[in-house]
Amino acid sequence: MPTPDLPRRRGLLAALLLTLAAFALLPSAASAASDVPNGKPLYQDGPSGRILMNGPWLFRLDQQEVGLSQHFQQQTSTAGWTGVKVPNAWNATDESLASFQGSVGWYRKDFRLPSGDKNLSWVVRFESVNYRSRVWLNGRPIGSNRGAYLPFEVRLPASVLKRNGTNRLVIRVENHRFAYDFPPAGLSIAGAPTGGWWNYGGLLREVYLRKVDRLDFSTVVVRPDLPCATCTASVLVRATVRNAGPGSVRARVTGHFGDKKLDLGTTVVPAGAFRTVGETIKVGSPKLWAPGSPNLYDVELDAAARPQGAGRAKTLQTYHLKSGIRSIKVVDGHLMLNGRQLNFRGVGMHEDDPKLGFAITNAIRDREVAEIRDLGATMVRSHYPLHPYTLEQFDRYGILDWSEIPVYSVKTDELKKKIVRQLAANELAENIHTNGNHPSIVVWSIGNELSSRPGAVQGSYISQAVRTAHTLDPSRPVGLAVAGYPAAGCQDEYGPLDVLGINEYFGWYPGPNGQVADRTALSSYLDSVHACYPNKGLVITETGAEANRDGPVEEKGTYAYQQDFVNYHFGVYATKPWLSGAIYWALEEFRVRPGWQGGNPRPNPPIHQKGLISFAGVKKPAWYDVQRIFKATQQLRARARHAGA
Known part of the structure; x- marks a missing residue:
């Protein structure tokens, strides 16, 4: 038998070594x-x-x-x-x-x-x-x-x-x-x-x-208050520390907000106990945070054990974050950021990857943030709190966040159970405790697509959740996303809310009894919602159409249909000056559930294909339409007459 030549033998050996190394x-x-x-x-x-x-x-x-x-x-x-x-x-x-x-x-x-x-x-x-x-x-x-x-x-x-x-x-x-x-x-x-x-x-x-090392920061709250766009800001800095050691500790919390020194105070913390200290400082001529100018202040707190005598305090733990000074409130039925009317354009987002599923990396998060910025979007909504790195990137790049807890389509029969409503309110509280220092978060959302005809049960949940959010964070409005149908009418149970998000799919889904099948009914429907809630900030929290193939514009599921859909819907929104913004659902495709159709006559379950980017990472034709629309829209308007900050 002929002996293999030496180069081939070396090549086989090299391949074997590479394989073993990979394993x-x-x-x-x-x-x-x-x-x-x-x-x-x-x-x-x-x-x-x-x-x-x-x-x-x-x-x-x-x-x-x-x-x-x-x-x-x-x-x-x-x-x-x-x-x-x-x-x-x-x-x-x-x-x-x-x-x-x-x-x-x-x-x-x-x-x-x-x-x-x-x-x-x-x-x-x-x-x-x-x-x-x-x-x-x-x-x-x-x-x-x-x-x-x-x-x-x-x-x-x-x-x-x-x-x-x-x-x-x-x-x-x-x-x-x-x-x-x-x-x-x-x-x-x-x-x-x-x-x-x-x-x-x-x-x-x-x-x-x-x-x-004995002292542990349990919670840190940095909450700016901006009375008007040109006013001096007040910043509440509050920290709760826990003593994890075996004996009492005389703790002092100091630090800085930007170039301003902080001294939150000294307190004796018994073993296993919690103590809260705080300070409110004034910041004159603050550099405001907003899309296009996301100014951030470096904040650092030091928790030190202070001896009873003249000895030096020893820093046991440090807490670092970035803060932004800005105001977000509803004035005369409009969301106002630093005294200017919001007219944002945004996208929905789910963390999903074909190979990793939900367990994505920071590199993937960076790619998503780059896509959001390239699209010209200034708002992101997800059905659950996003990863803290993503929120830090939103802070850095001036991207607004509608922060929602996953109280999604919970049936009234379940919501009527007191324990379920309490668990939902607890989830909201935990989201605020965890993410409340991010300036990018502008709305605390208490849920999505509960019954569009709320009764006493949902009314009780809304009241409890709004009260919880306003107590923990009086600086931000509270919202709820609802499925938009003309027959829903005006609902008194939405009274405690500051912001109402409308999920509308006119011309895509038929809706109950075909109520939303005709897209030409969209404009009058939106006017009816405004008439019901003239003093609430109104936002389009979802709209979209599936697309996975070439074909005629009249055929649902084609790229041409999706293009026509976004041009029509965002064209209608542009005629509603009282709208505070609109969100396309969604940025990228993601998995939903087995058998998912999404209104598409030729679906590809379980993939949600309303995304502007396919699951394989390819931009659809509608991406460029949305990009053109978003970049041509003035998303932060001049100060309205009589509107505060």
């Missing part, structure tokens, strides 16, 4: 030995001491739900576990009905602490876990959570934590969704799956290990 880089159970987390945070705002829990993780799917009976949380062997990277959506590429309906997965991280110092305590922060989670450390239960899209933290008990050995963190995640969840999911009367977007399971955003 070596993949996470595996064998390589999941304990490590010391050392990753940098993926976003800037927040306390010092955050360490990204990078490196190898372990995962195992538990479709039969035997993990608890077989004590997965106590296993020390890696048998049965597979190496993964976190963030992770275990069903990122599985578009089956079983995937959408949910399952149970287990995550495990074997790690060693970066320091064995006995004076330190440790916290694990989960940025988003979908949906129900239980947490163990070294086989002992230490916490649980329900919900997604907002972070939760678990303290690592000193009695369980190994300071100089390997710790085993285990999280059981269940992503079955029910009619009372946010968002709800289940089966329709006909047995079809229901739900607003794909039900990804897992540790969908990153996980951090937080080092705490």
Whole structure:
């Protein structure tokens, strides 16, 4: 047999080595030995001491739900576990009905602490876990959570934590969704799956290990108040600190807002207790934050332990954020930013990727922000709170955010349960606590497409939620997005709201009894909404048409139809000077649910194809129409007569 030539033999050897090297880089159970987390945070705002829990993780799917009976949380062997990277959506590429309906997965991280110092305590922060989670450390239960899209933290008990050995963190995640969840999911009367977007399971955003040296910032509030566009601003700076140490600490909180020094005060914090300190400062001739001029102020707070004698205080933790001075309010039925009328043009957004599902990276977030800016949009709406890095980018680039909690299409029979309304209000409060320092957020939205004919049940929820939001943050208006139908009429239950968002699809969906089938009825319908609510800020929160193919303009689902749709609808909006803005739904395509049609006679389930950019990343022809419309629109108008800031 002829001997292969030397170059070919070398080529085969090189290919083999490259293949082996590639496998070596993949996470595996064998390589999941304990490590010391050392990753940098993926976003800037927040306390010092955050360490990204990078490196190898372990995962195992538990479709039969035997993990608890077989004590997965106590296993020390890696048998049965597979190496993964976190963030992770275990069903990122599985578009089956079983995937959408949910399952149970287990995550495990074997790690060693970066320091064995006995004076330190440790916290694990989960940025988003979908949906129900239980947490163990070294086989002992230490916490649980329900919900997604907002972070939760678990303290690592000193009695369980190994300071100089390997710790085993285990999280059981269940992503079955029910009619009372946010968002709800289940089966329709006909047995079809229901739900607003794909039900990804897992540790969908990153996980951090937080080092705490006695004092820990629990919450930080930086809230500017701008009486008028040329007025001196007042800025409330308030911090709540917790003492995680064994004895009382005399704590002093100082820092700066821009070039102004802050001294929030000194307070004695007993072990395990919380104390709040604060200060209000004046900022003359402030540099205002707005689209086109997103001026930001650097804010830093230091929590120090101050001795009783003459010794120097020791800084134990620092909190950093960027703040923007601006006012947002409704005046005479119009949203006003710094005393100027908003007439924004924006897009909806869902975090989704063909390969990663919801567990996207900052590089993908940067791409989305670049697309938003290129489109000429100044507003973004999602059905849930976005990743903190995305919000920081909105702050940086002057992009407004309609911040909504996922109280999406919750049926009245579920909403009438007091516990469901309370959980929804709690979700709103947590969103405000978590994201309230971002100047880009201009509306707190309490939900989307509840019944368009609200009764006492929804009225009770609206009143409770608006009261909660105004109490926690009196500086921003509160809104709700509703499905727009002419027969809905005027609703007294919307009275407490500052802003009403209208989801309108005239000429796309037929609506109840064909009410919205004729697009020429759009103009008169919008006038009727304005007549019902002349003193509320009115916004188009959704509109759009599916498009996935070439074809005639008369045929739904074609690129030409989508182009004609956006030109007609945004043309109507331009004739309504009382509108405060309009949002196209959505920027990019995303997965919805098995069997999704979206009004398209030739759909591609489960993909929502109203997006201006396909799931593969290709801009559709309508992108350029929307871009032209958005860039030609004056989105921040001159100060209206008699309108305040």
